[in-house]
Amino acid sequence: MLAAAIGSxxxxxxxxxxxxxxxxxxxxxxxxxxxxxxxxxTVAIVVWFLAWGFLEWRWGKRAVAMxxxxxxxxxxxxxxxxxxxxxxxxxx
Amino acid sequence: MEITVRGLWTLxxxxxxxxxxxxxxxxALIELYRFTTSSAPVGETAREERFLKLYxxxxxxxxxxxxxxxxxxxxxxYRAALPPGTKDLALFPQRLLLSSPSTTAWHSLGMxxxxxxxxxxxxxxxxxAFVFLKYGRDLKNHKQLRAGVLAFVLASFVSAGVAxxxxxxxxxxxxxxxxxxxxxxxxxAK
Numbered sequence: 001m002l003a004a005a006i007g008s009x010x011x012x013x014x015x016x017x018x019x020x021x022x023x024x025x026x027x028x029x030x031x032x033x034x035x036x037x038x039x040x041x042t043v044a045i046v047v048w049f050l051a052w053g054f055l056e057w058r059w060g061k062r063a064v065a066m067x068x069x070x071x072x073x074x075x076x077x078x079x080x081x082x083x084x085x086x087x088x089x090x091x092x
Numbered sequence: 093m094e095i096t097v098r099g100l101w102t103l104x105x106x107x108x109x110x111x112x113x114x115x116x117x118x119x120a121l122i123e124l125y126r127f128t129t130s131s132a133p134v135g136e137t138a139r140e141e142r143f144l145k146l147y148x149x150x151x152x153x154x155x156x157x158x159x160x161x162x163x164x165x166x167x168x169x170y171r172a173a174l175p176p177g178t179k180d181l182a183l184f185p186q187r188l189l190l191s192s193p194s195t196t197a198w199h200s201l202g203m204x205x206x207x208x209x210x211x212x213x214x215x216x217x218x219x220x221a222f223v224f225l226k227y228g229r230d231l232k233n234h235k236q237l238r239a240g241v242l243a244f245v246l247a248s249f250v251s252a253g254v255a256x257x258x259x260x261x262x263x264x265x266x267x268x269x270x271x272x273x274x275x276x277x278x279x280x281a282k
Contacts, residue, residue: 001240004219008212015208033168037207041163048215066236073240077212077247084208086201 002069003055005076007048012083014040019089093279097271101165102263109158110256113213116151117249120217123147124224124245128231128238141228148221155214155252162210162259169268170203185266195265202258210255216248 018025018036028039082088095103123144171186181188189199220241224231231238 001219001223001237001244004215004244007215011208011211011215031164034163035171037163037167040208041159041211044211045215066234066240070236070240070243074243077216077244080212081209081247081251084205086204 001073002076003048003052005073005080006051007044008080009076009083010047011040011044012080014043016083016089016092093277094273094275096269096273098166098169098268099271100274101161102268105158105161105166106256106259106263109154109161110252110259113151113154113158114249114252114256116147116154117217117245117252120148120151120220121242121245121249124220125242127229130232145221145225145228148217148224152214152218152221155217155248158252159210159214162255163207166268167207169270170262183270185262185268188266189262198258198262198265202262206255206258206262209251212251213248213255216244216251220244220248 014024014028018028018040025036028036028043030042031038127140127144169185172184174181174184174187178184181191186199186203189195189203223237223241227234227237231241
């Protein structure tokens with residue numbers, strides 16, 4: 001859950017960074033017909049899988065405080081949705 | 093009656109994968125809640141659990157197919173560069189929307205939000221399916237995890253809903269057209 005939230009948050013942050021910086025935007029152009037969206041989503045998915053693997057390795061066999069993880073995950077997810085909303089991106 | 097190849101892809105992306113995913117989301121929310129909160133063991137058979145697992149895996153495939161066809165098949169047609177001197181913008185939906193103040197926001201707000209928020213749907217539902225495949229009926233005994241999983245299904249639903257709404261509106265104001273024409277019914281007008 002936390003890994004999915006991290007992946008979503010990274011997607012929002014990279015999309016935001018690409019919107020604010022032309023050089024970042026250009027570097028995210030992995031597949032020309034799709035443009036920077038291809039880089040934004042590819043990087044986010046890679047980070048998501050890395051976070052998933054890391055957290056599974058660290059916490060896979062341990063009891064963890066789920067209420068705290070829930071709070072952090074849902075906060076990251078809510079922030080991700082807000083950070084992709086264009087009027088908020090324009091405000092920041 | 094005919095449809096273009098691009099129109100057909102858009103139809104499959106929106107009405108096929110996207111709309112079906114949205115419908116499935118409401119079912120998943122209700123069924124996951126019912127299955128993991130019901131105190132009576134009656135009806136909670138291994139068969140029901142297997143069905144719900146298959147249902148969630150099908151949702152994962154629908155969600156990924158929807159975003160991948162959207163980003164790698166339809167979006168390139170939507171944002172195609174305008175050759176110099178082009179006057180007819182019908183084959184360049186992004187340019188068509190940006191050409192009029194009354195439609196600009198469908199791109200600057202609608203598409204700009206849709207192209208990113210849509211990805212939260214497959215990411216969230218993949219996590220939900222993975223957790224349910226791992227825990228199954230035992231999710232009932234992990235209240236916090238269950239609450240988180242249900243919240244992520246809801247977030248996936250909202251993300252897909254936003255993407256679906258803007259997708260439908262964008263297609264209304266600037267449909268993706270072009271490519272070979274497929275004749276569906278060849279009948280002369282009476």
